Amino acid sequence: MKFTFAMKLFDLSLKLAGFPMKEAQEQFAEILNVPENDYEAFIEKKKSEIVEFHLENNSFYRDLCKGRNIENWNDLPVLTKADLQQPLAQRLSDGYTEKNVFVNKTSGSSGTPFVFAKDKFSHALTWANIIYHFGWFGIDFNHSFQARFYGIPLDFIGNKKERIKDVLSNRYRFTIFDLSETVLEKILNQFQNKKFDYINGYTSSIVLFAKFLLKKNIILTSVCPSLKCCIVTSEMLFDEDKLLLEKQFGVPIINEYGASELDLIAFQNPQDEWQVNSETLFVEILDENNKVLAFGQEGRIVITSLYNKAHPFIRYDIGDIGVLDYKSTYKKPVLKKLIGRTNDFAILPSGKKSPGLTFYYITKSIIEDDGNVKEFIIKQTKINAFEIDYVSENALNLNQKQGIEKKIALYLETGLNFTFIRKDNLERSKSGKLKQFVSSIK
Numbered sequence: 001m002k003f004t005f006a007m008k009l010f011d012l013s014l015k016l017a018g019f020p021m022k023e024a025q026e027q028f029a030e031i032l033n034v035p036e037n038d039y040e041a042f043i044e045k046k047k048s049e050i051v052e053f054h055l056e057n058n059s060f061y062r063d064l065c066k067g068r069n070i071e072n073w074n075d076l077p078v079l080t081k082a083d084l085q086q087p088l089a090q091r092l093s094d095g096y097t098e099k100n101v102f103v104n105k106t107s108g109s110s111g112t113p114f115v116f117a118k119d120k121f122s123h124a125l126t127w128a129n130i131i132y133h134f135g136w137f138g139i140d141f142n143h144s145f146q147a148r149f150y151g152i153p154l155d156f157i158g159n160k161k162e163r164i165k166d167v168l169s170n171r172y173r174f175t176i177f178d179l180s181e182t183v184l185e186k187i188l189n190q191f192q193n194k195k196f197d198y199i200n201g202y203t204s205s206i207v208l209f210a211k212f213l214l215k216k217n218i219i220l221t222s223v224c225p226s227l228k229c230c231i232v233t234s235e236m237l238f239d240e241d242k243l244l245l246e247k248q249f250g251v252p253i254i255n256e257y258g259a260s261e262l263d264l265i266a267f268q269n270p271q272d273e274w275q276v277n278s279e280t281l282f283v284e285i286l287d288e289n290n291k292v293l294a295f296g297q298e299g300r301i302v303i304t305s306l307y308n309k310a311h312p313f314i315r316y317d318i319g320d321i322g323v324l325d326y327k328s329t330y331k332k333p334v335l336k337k338l339i340g341r342t343n344d345f346a347i348l349p350s351g352k353k354s355p356g357l358t359f360y361y362i363t364k365s366i367i368e369d370d371g372n373v374k375e376f377i378i379k380q381t382k383i384n385a386f387e388i389d390y391v392s393e394n395a396l397n398l399n400q401k402q403g404i405e406k407k408i409a410l411y412l413e414t415g416l417n418f419t420f421i422r423k424d425n426l427e428r429s430k431s432g433k434l435k436q437f438v439s440s441i442k
Helices: 009-016 021-032 036-057 059-065 120-135 156-168 181-193 203-216 239-249 356-367 398-411
Strands: 101-105 115-119 146-150 171-175 198-202 229-233 253-259 263-268 274-276 281-286 298-305 316-324 335-341 345-347 353-355 373-382 385-392 417-422 437-439
Touching: 009 021, 009 156, 021 120, 036 059, 036 281, 036 298, 101 120, 115 120, 120 263, 146 203, 156 171, 171 181, 181 203, 198 203, 203 229, 203 239, 203 373, 229 239, 239 253, 263 281, 263 298, 263 335, 274 335, 281 316, 345 356, 345 437, 353 356, 356 373, 356 398, 356 437, 398 417
Parallel strands: 146 171, 146 198, 198 229, 229 253, 373 437, 385 417
Antiparallel strands: 101 115, 253 263, 263 274, 281 298, 298 316, 316 335, 345 353, 373 385
């Protein structure tokens, strides 16, 4: 049921967890009020403060910087996920323990999972940031009812914890490990019977639901008129999928990019720009030699958490490749393009290195034309061999397979071998995410 009584359960849940939301929201409002002309100086000051704090209070970070002649920002080491794969207690700053911080773990979608921590004020600031950006589209976590397309722990205790969080956060969760047509029909039935305000969840699952609606010739707002918007996260959103979602849902589609260990990284604003979070983070684009690239150039996304004192995330290589728009400023950086993860690249026989999403994008444009194929992933098994696993009503025919091979030869190179395997469902991670390209080539 949707909660209609006055108590703000979401605010209460954060308060009971010990997060100082009032102080964080006051701080966040002050950050928003810093004028554009003063913002560069403001960010530089925050960068210096967080580095000085961790050099003084965090032995893990001091050891990381040991032996370096640090005279300016670019002399600081770039932190990798591999650096963080050691016991959390060894990485916490003085005065912080696992009992007085927020502790969580990454999903491991990058292939390098680890446990991380945030001090409670920093985590409260993250929530203040999320609340602010969702508010751009009229979403209020205390009152807006969420249709949630996410995974959920399957063990008894973990499952019950998430269900309690769902109640406190005013959301109804659709588990995404089984998205057969029978299950999708049940999901549609829930939209017909509940007054959802917005959808939030993994891109691939939500796109699959939209394809189901297309097949049934149903616009979602015709059965759920309370729906205001749909926010997709955690997986790539392709332009044609966004158009499909807009058509079948009848509401704005908002692209979110975030990382649990950091914060919201970028959020699509009402002007359809992918606005980068400059309130709690500092985002850089670096080349392979850790040199800072100019706006408009493609490189590794490296992020600094400006307020997390419990654990250093300073010049942290998140593992993604992207481009900041030419029109970016210190106060309003804009993410022009998110290309994929650094480990989502295919190494080809010629020595060429290509984003795995290139294969996915080319293949997608061919095999989804008639709506037969519901989902697919591409796996590189050898340097010249790829496996395409797909879910469809009918098997791909010879012309479709040859069309894919010709397109890839045109855009990338010839001599690549493909095996097509039709499956009943695709393998997802434990969290429910669908990894669109996987390579076993080291």
